[in-house]
Amino acid sequence: MAVAQALRGEVSLRHLSKSFTLNGRPLPVLADLSLTIRSGESLAIVGASGSGKTTLLRILAGLEEADGGEVLIDGRRVSGVGAERAVIFQEPRLLPWLTVIDNIGFGLETRGSPRGEARRVAQRYVDLVGLKGYEAAYPRQLSGGMAQRVGIARALAVQPEILLLDEPLGALDAMTKIGMQQELARIWREEAVTTVLVTHDLEEAIFLSDRILILPREKGGAPRLIDIDLPRPRDRSAPAFVRQREELLGLFGLH
Numbered sequence: 001m002a003v004a005q006a007l008r009g010e011v012s013l014r015h016l017s018k019s020f021t022l023n024g025r026p027l028p029v030l031a032d033l034s035l036t037i038r039s040g041e042s043l044a045i046v047g048a049s050g051s052g053k054t055t056l057l058r059i060l061a062g063l064e065e066a067d068g069g070e071v072l073i074d075g076r077r078v079s080g081v082g083a084e085r086a087v088i089f090q091e092p093r094l095l096p097w098l099t100v101i102d103n104i105g106f107g108l109e110t111r112g113s114p115r116g117e118a119r120r121v122a123q124r125y126v127d128l129v130g131l132k133g134y135e136a137a138y139p140r141q142l143s144g145g146m147a148q149r150v151g152i153a154r155a156l157a158v159q160p161e162i163l164l165l166d167e168p169l170g171a172l173d174a175m176t177k178i179g180m181q182q183e184l185a186r187i188w189r190e191e192a193v194t195t196v197l198v199t200h201d202l203e204e205a206i207f208l209s210d211r212i213l214i215l216p217r218e219k220g221g222a223p224r225l226i227d228i229d230l231p232r233p234r235d236r237s238a239p240a241f242v243r244q245r246e247e248l249l250g251l252f253g254l255h
Contacts, residue, residue: 008074009084009161009194011037011060016069018055029055033069033223035213042188042195044205047215048252053198054166056215060196061087061164073162083111086160090167092151094139100150101126101135107158125153128187145176149183156191165197169204181207185233202248206241207234214251224251 018030029052037043045053058064060071062081070077073084086107094103105122109115126135129149139147148168155163168184169177181204188195188208199205205212206228214224226248230240 008039010039010074011162011194011196012072012075013037013060014070014072016056016059016066016071018052018059018064018066030059030066030215035223035225037194037196038210040192040194041211042197042209044197044199044209044212045215046199046202046205046212046248048217051215051217053215057087057164057166057196057198060162061085063087083158084161085164086155086158086162087164087166088148088151088155088168090170092139092147094147094150094154096139098138099135100131100137100139100142103139103150104153104157107154111158121157122153125157128156128190129153129183143176144172145180148172148180152184152187156187156193160193162194162196165195167198167200170200177204182233184208189232202252203236203245206230206244206248207236212248226251 013033013035016030016033017028019026019028021027029050033056045056047053055064059066062078062085065079072078073082078084095106098106101119101122104125105113105115105118108118108121113121123135126132129152131146131149131153134142134146139150142150152168169180172180185208195208197205197208209228211228212226214226216223228244230238230244235241
């Protein structure tokens, strides 16, 4: 039993490859990518536009099929979507006719939970994301940051092993974004869920992740893994954080 618990949420990618067709010619996006994402780890994926970040996340989510290779979760090969994974997109995609608490409990009810039980669990996640008092609000009454909190709570309420985030804060203003990054870091610590985050924001990647996967701009280039060995909670102004940011900028030729 202890071994099974230790492996919960471990993801292994084995020799993944994916190409698209452009003007009748194959366009490689991922080539022979192998990686293990540890149980409970927070991994950020960064890279230039077209490097395959979102494609990789969609393959992990089961929304896209790889041309070759396999994805294993806790040692089991998976195909298609699964209850052990939840996805948060840049837009929260809330159901406009449901209140906050009913949006959060929606996934539980569709999986067969009685309404009362779904609302009880949803209330816990309302509290977790700091929306107590807004249970009866509708999506149109929420700010962008609040709506994204509902999306995060809805994903967590079904208790996934793996949380997949595709630029979840990209549409927020700068101040709201910083606040939401702090919230995501806190929620990750409390929930201990394996997290994979796609982002264009290098500082966000450092702030939230244990490791950063850098996908190459040039086709045929090798991906890189960077360990982020900084204490949590993280201080963006700390010298070690600033050095890490400068190093990452240098890897992208932006230093």
